[in-house]
Amino acid sequence: MTAVRIPPVLRQAAGNQKKVEVTGSTVGEALESLLGEYPGLRDQIFTEDGSLNRFVNVYVNGRDVRYEQELGTPVGESDEVILLPAMAGGR
Amino acid sequence: MRPHAHGGGARHGGRFPSIVDAIGFTPLVEVPNVCPNPNVRLYAKLEFMNPTGSVKDRVAKYLIEDLEASGRLTPDSIIIEPTSGNTGIGLAMIARRKGYRVAVVVPDNVTIERKQLLSLFGAEVIDSPGHLGSNGAVALAKHLVEKDSRFVMPYQYGNEANPRAHEETTAEEIIADCPEVDAFVAGLGTGGTLMGVGRRLRRHNPNVRIFASEPLPGETVQGLRSLDEGFIPEIFDPTGIDGKILVSNVDAIEALRELTEKEGIFAGVSCGAVMVAAKQLAREMERGTIVALLADGGWKYLSEDIWTRDLEGEEDIVDSLNLW
Numbered sequence: 001m002t003a004v005r006i007p008p009v010l011r012q013a014a015g016n017q018k019k020v021e022v023t024g025s026t027v028g029e030a031l032e033s034l035l036g037e038y039p040g041l042r043d044q045i046f047t048e049d050g051s052l053n054r055f056v057n058v059y060v061n062g063r064d065v066r067y068e069q070e071l072g073t074p075v076g077e078s079d080e081v082i083l084l085p086a087m088a089g090g091r
Numbered sequence: 092m093r094p095h096a097h098g099g100g101a102r103h104g105g106r107f108p109s110i111v112d113a114i115g116f117t118p119l120v121e122v123p124n125v126c127p128n129p130n131v132r133l134y135a136k137l138e139f140m141n142p143t144g145s146v147k148d149r150v151a152k153y154l155i156e157d158l159e160a161s162g163r164l165t166p167d168s169i170i171i172e173p174t175s176g177n178t179g180i181g182l183a184m185i186a187r188r189k190g191y192r193v194a195v196v197v198p199d200n201v202t203i204e205r206k207q208l209l210s211l212f213g214a215e216v217i218d219s220p221g222h223l224g225s226n227g228a229v230a231l232a233k234h235l236v237e238k239d240s241r242f243v244m245p246y247q248y249g250n251e252a253n254p255r256a257h258e259e260t261t262a263e264e265i266i267a268d269c270p271e272v273d274a275f276v277a278g279l280g281t282g283g284t285l286m287g288v289g290r291r292l293r294r295h296n297p298n299v300r301i302f303a304s305e306p307l308p309g310e311t312v313q314g315l316r317s318l319d320e321g322f323i324p325e326i327f328d329p330t331g332i333d334g335k336i337l338v339s340n341v342d343a344i345e346a347l348r349e350l351t352e353k354e355g356i357f358a359g360v361s362c363g364a365v366m367v368a369a370k371q372l373a374r375e376m377e378r379g380t381i382v383a384l385l386a387d388g389g390w391k392y393l394s395e396d397i398w399t400r401d402l403e404g405e406e407d408i409v410d411s412l413n414l415w
Contacts, residue, residue, distance in 0.1 A: 008310055008315075009315040009317065009318060009320075010318070010343050021136070031376045032337050044317070053318060054323065055321030055323070056318055056321075057320065057335075059337045062336055062337040062338065063334065063335070063336060063337075064305075064335035064336075064337070066329065066332070066333055066335070067332070067333060067334040082307075084307075084308065084337075085315050085320075085321040086321040086322060086323050087224055087225070087226055087315070087321060087322055
């Protein structure tokens with residue numbers, strides 16, 4: 001099982017969970033496992049053509065998967081997946 | 092004006108007609124005591140050596156020169172900008188020197204030092220709701236510009252003058268001081284530093300790699316109602332970088348303390364996050380040279396007890412502070 005951290009903006013559609021345990025050996029499989037449990041998240045996380053919504057960032061152990069192997073990025077049991085909304089940075 | 096090129100002589104210091112002309116020309120300092128790989132040379136570009144203590148002086152100078160060139164400034168104009176502090180402080184200082192009025196829209200949970208500096212340089216400080224983070228400041232500034240025609244917004248998130256400042260100054264200095272640079276790391280805020288420096292470094296060496304460190308936003312500063320309220324700065328092209336590393340405030344603060352203890356460098360919290368990312372990269376590289384950009388100094392964070400507070404079990408509180 002891999003833990004996925006759910007940001008506040010997506011929590012309502014994820015049973016108000018902060019963290020959800022999922023299965024799968026890639027980011028894509030882990031997200032499908034999450035959506036299997038909470039189908040209401042699908043429209044927010046994915047676009048109609050099945051790619052990641054540009055306003056959602058997915059990290060495995062702190063690395064943005066867009067710069068790794070995207071949905072094919074491997075995840076292991078001890079890895080932490082974090083979902084975050086794209087937000088304005090500071091300064 | 093001193094050209095942005097370094098000859099063989101003294102690289103820093105110098106004689107300038109005004110404080111505005113003294114922006115830039117910051118030192119590049121090796122930090123071997125915090126580098127985890129002996130085959131990698133790690134350098135820090137000390138942007139807190141700028142006149143108001145942050146990299147944003149460079150951007151503020153370019154933004155104001157861009158406004159001047161555009162003819163949008165009239166005698167009753169008020170320059171307005173959403174900022175969590177540093178850009179506003181730079182704008183306010185330059186506006187003081189040049190005789191312009193400045194208003195800044197700032198999340199109400201930024202450190203007190205930032206508001207103090209803004210006020211002492213004569214900026215009018217307009218609070219935006221802290222729980223909406225920088226998104227809230229951007230939205231409020233745009234609203235005010237629509238309502239009152241005196242407001243003129245340089246808009247660092249969407250203005251090419253922002254990355255251009257880095258392309259023409261920061262990157263030129265890095266190439267002059269460290270032509271062998273293989274990788275560059277900076278914090279991701281507006282994306283200006285990463286875009287501008289990346290563009291210029293790639294012309295110098297197409298194989299150079301550009302990495303961003305990103306703050307892990309605290310729970311309390313994520314007041315979005317839906318993902319569609321998310322925000323990607325207009326100047327930020329995600330394909331312009333090679334990797335993005337998410338760093339929590341707690342991890343950033345630990346790296347920051349190490350930097351102070353082992354290298355004698357007193358920097359701001361986002362610099363700790365940049366060091367976390369730079370060290371990760373250094374571990375993964377066989378050999379090479381990394382330049383890490385340290386955006387500001389530690390002074391503006393003293394009131395939050397960054398160097399002394401107990402981090403154990405305080406992760407949620409510390410991560411919710413607005414420290415970038």
